[in-house]
Amino acid sequence: MDTSSNKKNKFSEADVDSLLTNFFLDEVPVEFREEPTTAVASSSANSTRTAWAVMATTAAALMFAVIVFQSTGSTPQGGHDGHSMANTSLIPADTVTPVTDRIQTEEGTVEMKTWLTKEQDTESGTDLTGIHFELEFDLEPDTVDPDEEEANDDSSSRLKDHEDSTIAPDVE
Amino acid sequence: MSNEQSERPATLEEMYKNQGRELWALFYAHCSDPERAQDALQESFLRLQAHKGEPIRDPRAWLLRVGRNWLRDVARRKSSSTKPSDRLDDMAGKRSIDPSSQLVGSEMKQHVRDALGELKPEDREVLVLRYAIGWSSNRIAETLQSTAAAVDMRLSRARRRLATILEESGFRNGHI
Numbered sequence: 001m002d003t004s005s006n007k008k009n010k011f012s013e014a015d016v017d018s019l020l021t022n023f024f025l026d027e028v029p030v031e032f033r034e035e036p037t038t039a040v041a042s043s044s045a046n047s048t049r050t051a052w053a054v055m056a057t058t059a060a061a062l063m064f065a066v067i068v069f070q071s072t073g074s075t076p077q078g079g080h081d082g083h084s085m086a087n088t089s090l091i092p093a094d095t096v097t098p099v100t101d102r103i104q105t106e107e108g109t110v111e112m113k114t115w116l117t118k119e120q121d122t123e124s125g126t127d128l129t130g131i132h133f134e135l136e137f138d139l140e141p142d143t144v145d146p147d148e149e150e151a152n153d154d155s156s157s158r159l160k161d162h163e164d165s166t167i168a169p170d171v172e
Numbered sequence: 173m174s175n176e177q178s179e180r181p182a183t184l185e186e187m188y189k190n191q192g193r194e195l196w197a198l199f200y201a202h203c204s205d206p207e208r209a210q211d212a213l214q215e216s217f218l219r220l221q222a223h224k225g226e227p228i229r230d231p232r233a234w235l236l237r238v239g240r241n242w243l244r245d246v247a248r249r250k251s252s253s254t255k256p257s258d259r260l261d262d263m264a265g266k267r268s269i270d271p272s273s274q275l276v277g278s279e280m281k282q283h284v285r286d287a288l289g290e291l292k293p294e295d296r297e298v299l300v301l302r303y304a305i306g307w308s309s310n311r312i313a314e315t316l317q318s319t320a321a322a323v324d325m326r327l328s329r330a331r332r333r334l335a336t337i338l339e340e341s342g343f344r345n346g347h348i
Binding site for chain 1: 339
C-alpha cells in the first residue's frame with residue numbers, strides 16, 4: 001500500500017473549499033462575477049458602457065491611474081449655460097449606487113464605476129441627471145510612455161465632453 | 173399605450189440585472205455547465221418578454237421554472253452528444269497560454285463539474301450559491317426558505333460528499 005499517495009489523494013473540507021473557490025473564479029460568466037447594484041436607467045448605462053469601453057482601449061497604456069469625472073463639477077461657476085454649481089444643488093438621497101464593470105485587456109484590467117445623481121437647477125427648478133464615471137487602470141508596467149499619457153489626456157477631455165452632453169432634464 | 177411599451181423592457185432589464193446572477197447560479201446548479209446555464213437564462217427572459225397571457229405574479233419563480241424546463245428539454249435532446257464538443261468549445265474560447273496546460277485545465281474543470289453533477293441537487297445548489305456567487309449562509313437560507321444553521325450543515329455535508337466523489341474518481345489533491 002502506498003500510504004503517501006493515499007494521503008495525497010485525501011481531501012479535507014478545507015481542500016474542497018479552496019478547490020471550489022478557484023474553480024468558480026473562471027466558471028462564472030464575467031457579467032455575473034460581481035453582485036449587481038441598484039438598477040440604473042438602461043439607456044444611460046448602455047451608452048456609458050460603450051463610451052468607457054472605447055476609452056479603456058485608447059488609454060490602455062496608463063498604469064495604476066485613477067481618473068474621476070464628475071458631471072456636477074464639470075461646468076465652471078458662472079458658466080454660460082446657466083447650470084453653474086452656484087445654481088445647482090445635489091440631492092444625495094437620489095444618488096444611485098455605482099455599477100461596477102471590469103474589462104480584461106491584453107495589457108491588464110480596467111475597472112469602471114458608473115453612477116447617477118439627481119440635481120436640481122435652483123433657478124428654473126429643472127431636474128437634471130448627472131452621470132459620473134470613475135475609471136481605474138491596473139495595467140502592465142512596461143507599457144508606460146509619456147506620449148501615450150498625453151494621448152490619454154486628450155481622450156480624457158473627450159470623455160468629459162461626452163459626459164457633459166449626457167446631462168439632460170428628467171422626463172417626468 | 174406607448175408608455176406601457178417603453179416601460180416594460182426597462183423592467184425586464186432591471187430584473188435581468190438584479191436577478192440574472194442568482195438565476196444563472198440556480199440554472200448552473202441544475203446542469204453544471206456555465207454556457208448552458210446562460211442559455212437557459214436568456215431563453216427564460218426571452219419567453220418572459222414574449223409572454224402575452226395572464227400577468228405573472230412571481231416573475232422570478234416563473235423564470236426559474238421556464239429555465240429549468242428548458243434545461244430538461246435540452247438534456248433530453250443532447251444527452252449523448254454534448255460533452256466532447258463542449259470541451260472543444262471550452263478550450264477554443266480560452267486565452268491561448270499553453271495548449272497543453274489548457275487541455276489539462278479543461279479536463280480538471282470537467283472533472284469537478286462531473287463531481288458536482290453527482291451530488292444531490294440540494295447539495296449542489298448550496299455549493300453553487302456559496303462558491304459561484306459568494307452568498308452568505310443567511311442569504312442562501314432566505315432563498316431556499318431554510319435557516320442559516322441548516323445551510324451551514326448542508327454546505328459541510330456537500331463538501332464532504334464532494335471530497336469523497338473526487339477521491340473515488342482519482343482526482344488528485346492540488347489539481348486546481
